[in-house]
Amino acid sequence: MSETGVHSREIHIRAISALGDAHLQEAYRSSTLRLFTGRVEAASEVPGWELLRDRARAIKHDVIEHLDYYLAQFADNVEGLGGKVHWAANGEEACRLVCDIAGRAGAREVVKAKTMVSEEIELTHALAARGIRSVETDMGEFILQLAGERPGHIVAPAIHKTRHDVSELFTAHLHAERTDDPERLTAVARRALREMFAQAGMGLSGANFAVAETGTVVVIENEGNIRFCTTAPRVQVALVGIEKIIPRFADLGIFLRLLGRSATGQKLTVYTSLLTGPRRPGEDGPEELHVVLVDNGRVATLADPKMREALFCIRCGACLNACPVYRKIGGHAYGWVYSGPIGALVTPEFTGIEQGRELPFASTLCGACREVCPVKINIPDLLLHLRSKAQEMTRAPQPKDSPVSERTAMRLWAWLMKGPRRYALAARLARVGQKVFARQGWVRRFSKFPLSRWTEGRDFPALAPKPFRDRWKELSS
Ligand code: SF4
Known part of the structure; x- marks a missing residue:
């Protein structure tokens, strides 16, 4: 079972430990460099890349300024198609809703596709407390579930694990033979997961986008596991952060072009699944589709006009790969689900400034994150804003935080x-x-x-x- 709670105040201790780990340093250096270079090359091949970013930013700005309108439109359309929409004000409520749906479906096993919101609300623990086993089906998340760890990166959760680490885990937990061959390792995971897909009573996914105009939940991936999760089980739940809305179906093309390239340097991810209502006669797919719209700190972020911009994020991870601090201290140092520059913004916002007040200071303010962000979030500016919020909260000098010599x-x-x-x-x-x-x-x-x-x-x-x-x-x- 993975770590729980927010540990962002321990960032200094965790960072020192990461800096002293040569294995971790090499894993982060090589992986972030590969992702960073992939993005640069992919972006350079698109004529009008900057215009695309401007357009995406303008759409996100419109959505966040009129979120109530678009959310209502999305919910109406999902229900009009026969789906059921649930609203969760916080993580506890979201967990209760999902557990209740699983309970009504009689599901003892749940297959999960990668969803950061479920990590955020610690859904696996809530399901386990109700006697329901959940299995991560994304390869990276599956590895981390066996290791009992949180994701080290937004799009590459097991970025810090080598083939050797994975082999050790598979030997210990799945009694597999030791091998460093990626194909054989993938085959081991595939065998274990196929069984789960066949017997799971409920599938659970996140959402990359939620289209208000059509009530469509859009999920993108490279492994095919999300397609399995969203079609094989009889009941399907999509956990959707309320900021994931985009207004029109036509907008999707803009975001898909930006997301794949910014995340991994791919023109498009291998699979793009569009879930528009439960199955209709003659179709495959789930009989029941539930969409849980999760707030969990997002409305509070909306209340600060400056910080609203953080909700434009499409979770591509490009700012992590560009950040000189993230590349050295790694994802776990940030002490929660989201790491890197975007983690330093949303952790204090979603969990409370007192929990994450050290995070905005874990930045050189070099601006590399702003340069690569596909929706042009002015991350350094927001970090400065959060720094002053954190200072206001603790007006007195912090003897523990800054030594006398530094002051x-x-x-x-x-x-x-x-x-x-x-x-x-x-x-x-x-x-x-x-x-x-x-x-x-x-x-x-x-x-x-x-x-x-x-x-x-x-x-x-x-x-x-x-x-x-x-x-x-x-x-x-
Ligand atoms: S802040 Fe921008 S670069 Fe960072 S994950 Fe979000 S969209 Fe990507």
Whole structure:
């Protein structure tokens, strides 16, 4: 059974542990680089990529500003097609609703397709408490369920697991032979899952998009497991975060083009399933379709006009792959389901600023996340907003969070920055002082605390030989 609760306040401890794990460092480095490069190449092949991003952003902006209207339209259309819509204000309510549906269906086993909302509300634990076994059917999630871990990445949940790790897990839990061959490992998982698909009384999926105009739930994937989950069992439940709405069916093309490319560098994911009501006479599919619309902190996010933008997210994971902090500390350091720059925004919003107040500070504000986001969310701006919210909440200085040396250094820095003359003088002195340490533009090692702490982990950029103000004077003369 996987970890529960929010552990975002432990980000420092978890980050230090991740930084000291060479195996983890290599796994995150190579995987995020592959995904990042894939996105760059895929995006460069699309004429009008920027226009596509602008259009997607405009659609999301419209949806979030009129969410009540579009949600009502979506719910009416689902019910008009014979589906049943349920509204859940929080995770507890969502879990109760899903457990009740499973109970009425007489399901002892539930097959789950990848759904971040179910991770968010800890549905597996709620089902287990009612004696219902749920099995993850996405390969990555299946591996994590065996390992008792949470996802390390939004679109590649087992990003931190090597073939060897997977083989060890399959040997321990499924009595499979040891192998590092991905095809044989996949065959082991497939055998175990086929049995579950055949006997499960209920299927559960998430939603990448929910089309208001047609009442369609859209799920995309690469493995075919979601198609199984949404068609084989008699009863189907879709867990949908309320921000997943898009207005028109025609909008889907825009988002599908952006999502596959931004997430994995694919033109389109292998399967795109459109669930429009339960099955009709002569069709395959579930007899009952339930859509659970989940709030769980989203309405509270809407209440802050600045933070609304975080709800534009289409969960492509591109900001994680671009983020220098995520790439070093990995997904588990963030202490909840969502990680990386988007996790640093939605965790404090969905779980409460007091739970996730450290997260907005886990960023260099370099802007790489904003550059890659397909819906152009201004993530650094929102992180700054959350930082000030967090500071307001804890107005008193946080002796535990920032050491005296850091606070003194920051005060001194602020004082220098406020006086151009003293700043120029200090820079001149520093330039002379650094001669002892600097080689080829970098200081490799400071011998004295506190700067020695910096160079223990990375090089320090030396001051340029000539200050900008002197170069500017030369250029303008
Ligand atoms: S914030 Fe943007 S880049 Fe990050 S997951 Fe969401 S849509 Fe993708």
